[in-house]
Amino acid sequence: ALKLSPKNTDVLVALGLVVGSSQRFDEADHLFDRALAIKPALLDARLGKIRLAIWQGETPRARALTDGVLATAPDNVEALDLDGRIALLEADYTRAGRSFQRALALEPRNAEALVGIGDVRRAEGDDEAARQAYHQALALQPGSADVEQRLAVPPPRNWRLDLGSEVSDLTNGLGDWTDSSAGIAYRLSPRTTISGHARLATRFGHTDVQMEGRIDQAFTPTFSAYALAAVTPDADFLARYSIGAGVSWQVLAPAKAFGPFSLNIDTRYDNFADTSVTSIQPWVQACILDGRLGLSARWVHAEDDTGTVADGYVLRADLAVTERFNFFAGYADAPEIDDGALVPTRTVFGGISFEVSDPLTLRASIAHEERPTFDRNIFGLGLTARF
Known part of the structure; x- marks a missing residue:
């Protein structure tokens, strides 16, 4: 024509x-x-x-x-x-x-x-x-x-339940650590989610129970923030109380070849019996291959109340192998906050997640951690249910 x-x-x-x-x-x-x-x-x-x-x-x-x-x-x-x-x-x-x-x-x-x-x-x-x-x-x-x-499209599931447990095998005859958690989250609106989290950890014969509350707010489709507070009654090795906040800004929208690309920062203050630690972690995340591969790089900066400073980084890749099967792997050379001490730690980690059905996802992870006084092998299992 x-x-x-x-x-x-x-x-x-x-x-x-x-x-x-x-x-x-x-x-x-x-x-x-x-x-x-x-x-x-x-x-x-x-x-x-x-x-x-x-x-x-x-x-x-x-x-x-x-x-x-x-x-x-x-x-x-x-x-x-x-x-x-x-x-x-x-x-x-x-x-x-x-x-x-x-x-x-x-x-x-x-x-x-x-x-x-x-x-x-x-x-x-x-x-x-x-x-x-x-x-x-x-x-x-x-x-x-x-x-x-x-x-x-099925009706939205506003509730989310997360359960997880880790067992750590320590070298040099130091025994095992365990770390289990349960979290429940509720979406108040498409932009606002509140959640609670309980953690049960054991180390060297001591047990700590930590409770955490958190709120996540999306102000726009590209900018969101969160705030949290946690407390550990009768703490032996975890922080007596903690406060944290963070923001995420998507600077590039998803595109066929590249994106989204986001700038993020996490901050946290942990108060222990003998000291306190402040950490700041800016990080970037980018997706490629139609969003199937996500790459992130995180800088870790921590400082205690005596002026001791430790820095490090975490690199991670997330791959959507299929619509239901996902894989992640990474490497970290960053300080670990252990009973208020900044312990230099190197870690190789990886894991998988499998969406059994629309509301149920299973997870498994493994990591090898090297510290100055011992090594640590970590094995974890978890699940997420939405309802």
């Missing part, structure tokens, strides 16, 4: 959408530009460039283009739908809901707006209301694979 009518803007836009949905982004952008060269104010071509920016993950560019269209065509239903979709990517659920509701008011049989309303409600944690919107959209578009896929 384009060969027969090279300046047919309808054909140029239609072809741009086809090749754009096939991820031939440069070719699609060129077709939209050709249409705009013929008709500079052509709304369909401008909307096509917005969709192209969304497909490419360029949310700021999509926002700027959409604001430009809405400034001249505030009641354009397609532009409102796209505005809602971009607001969802920005985690601005108030604006997203307002745009989809306005589009639906202008066009009551707009299935795309109903799907968008469902997506907003799901993002806000109201799965039942989301399903109601999806069913309304499906009534307008029977057999829609896009809507049926959303309805097939």
Whole structure:
């Protein structure tokens, strides 16, 4: 059709959408530009460039283009739908809901707006209301694979149970250490999770029980933080109390070849009977191979209240071998905080996790640790259940 009518803007836009949905982004952008060269104010071509920016993950560019269209065509239903979709990517659920509701008011049989309303409600944690919107959209578009896929998503599991146990074999006839833990977490909202954690550890005939509380908060899709506090009554070797906090910032969004890439930092203060230790651990994480391989590097800096300083690093790789089977391995040359002392330690570690079913994951790990006075072999098992 384009060969027969090279300046047919309808054909140029239609072809741009086809090749754009096939991820031939440069070719699609060129077709939209050709249409705009013929008709500079052509709304369909401008909307096509917005969709192209969304497909490419360029949310700021999509926002700027959409604001430009809405400034001249505030009641354009397609532009409102796209505005809602971009607001969802920005985690601005108030604006997203307002745009989809306005589009639906202008066009009551707009299935795309109903799907968008469902997506907003799901993002806000109201799965039942989301399903109601999806069913309304499906009534307008029977057999829609896009809507049926959303309805097939199981209801969210807001509870998570983590159980784990480690046994350490010490050289030089020093016996065994054990370290067991149980944690329960509840997702208050899609952005907020609270959790509690209990730890039972034994060393050289002494037993400590530590209790920890933690809150995780995602402020935006790319920035999150956490805070924790822990206490050990009648502590023999663990910290009497601890406080910690950390942040994570995703500086690059996921892409086909590379990403996401995040900058992180963890901080902690541990108070022992005879001393206290402050540690700071900035670290970076990057994913490649469509996100299947994650690589992280962590710098460890620790200092006690006498001014003794120790530094080190931890390197780790996580590989998703299959959808259910994951493997990790790493090496650390970093100080270990042991009863308030900063002990230089070298560790090689690795492990696997297997998703038995959607709610149940099993884990196993092994590590070899070298200290100045003894070596330590660590064997661990654990599970995670979601409900």
